Amino acid sequence: MLDSYRSLLQYGNSKLGRAIHVWSIPAIDTCPGSTALCRKLCYATRHRFRFESVRRRLAWNRRQCDRSDFVERMIAEIRSSGVLVLRIHVAGDFYSAAYVRKWIAVIKASPRVRFYGYTRSWQIASIAPALAELSRLGALRLWYSIDAETGVPRIVPPRVRLAYLQTTPASPPEQAHLVFRPQQLRNLPELPTVCDHETPAGKQLRVTCGSCSRCFR
Numbered sequence: 001m002l003d004s005y006r007s008l009l010q011y012g013n014s015k016l017g018r019a020i021h022v023w024s025i026p027a028i029d030t031c032p033g034s035t036a037l038c039r040k041l042c043y044a045t046r047h048r049f050r051f052e053s054v055r056r057r058l059a060w061n062r063r064q065c066d067r068s069d070f071v072e073r074m075i076a077e078i079r080s081s082g083v084l085v086l087r088i089h090v091a092g093d094f095y096s097a098a099y100v101r102k103w104i105a106v107i108k109a110s111p112r113v114r115f116y117g118y119t120r121s122w123q124i125a126s127i128a129p130a131l132a133e134l135s136r137l138g139a140l141r142l143w144y145s146i147d148a149e150t151g152v153p154r155i156v157p158p159r160v161r162l163a164y165l166q167t168t169p170a171s172p173p174e175q176a177h178l179v180f181r182p183q184q185l186r187n188l189p190e191l192p193t194v195c196d197h198e199t200p201a202g203k204q205l206r207v208t209c210g211s212c213s214r215c216f217r
Contacts (some may be wrong), residue, residue: 023089024091025056025092025095033122041182058091075106078113092175100127100134101133114140118142118163143163161178162176163177166179166185168185178215179194186198
């Protein structure tokens with residue numbers, strides 16, 4: 001009964017802004033392309049994500065992915081909730097090609113909604129072709145997440161952008177369109193590619209993903 005009436009989507013947090021809806025699943029277990037660096041720094045294993053209520057919610061979300069009516073339910077909720085922007089995976093990742101294709105179906109049926117998400121699953125040979133197909137959808141902005149361990153992908157589909165996790169003071173690769181920094185590196189000189197929410201100026205202005213929109217433009 002709960003599976004039939006509980007909402008799939010939630011509103012964004014203080015970083016995303018309340019105008020953005022989110023979909024998440026448990027981190028690490030659904031991240032086949034993760035690296036030791038990203039697992040070490042993963043925000044989705046800390047703070048509120050440790051709360052039992054959050055862990056139960058993410059586990060419930062993961063079960064919904066396997067249901068045969070997942071696509072239909074997601075499309076219906078997007079429409080009924082008036083979703084304008086949807087962040088796919090604040091926690092978690094595209095764990096299989098079949099799961100990617102479910103999102104392809106959702107996005108094709110929701111052309112007026114802006115979708116965006118980050119993934120390291122581009123490193124997995126069985127998933128990469130489906131991600132390339134996903135990236136071609138005009139309503140979606142897909143980011144390939146990279147770090148010092150992944151390196152820069154040899155092949156980057158035309159509409160895909162690169163988001164770099166900077167873990168040392170060394171300069172990010174020139175191919176990076178966006179840079180995320182852990183707390184201990186946020187006093188480094190600002191670069192135009194650094195996420196505005198993670199800069200002193202951005203914090204002062206209370207920049208959110210919704211007010212910035214760089215990630216889903």
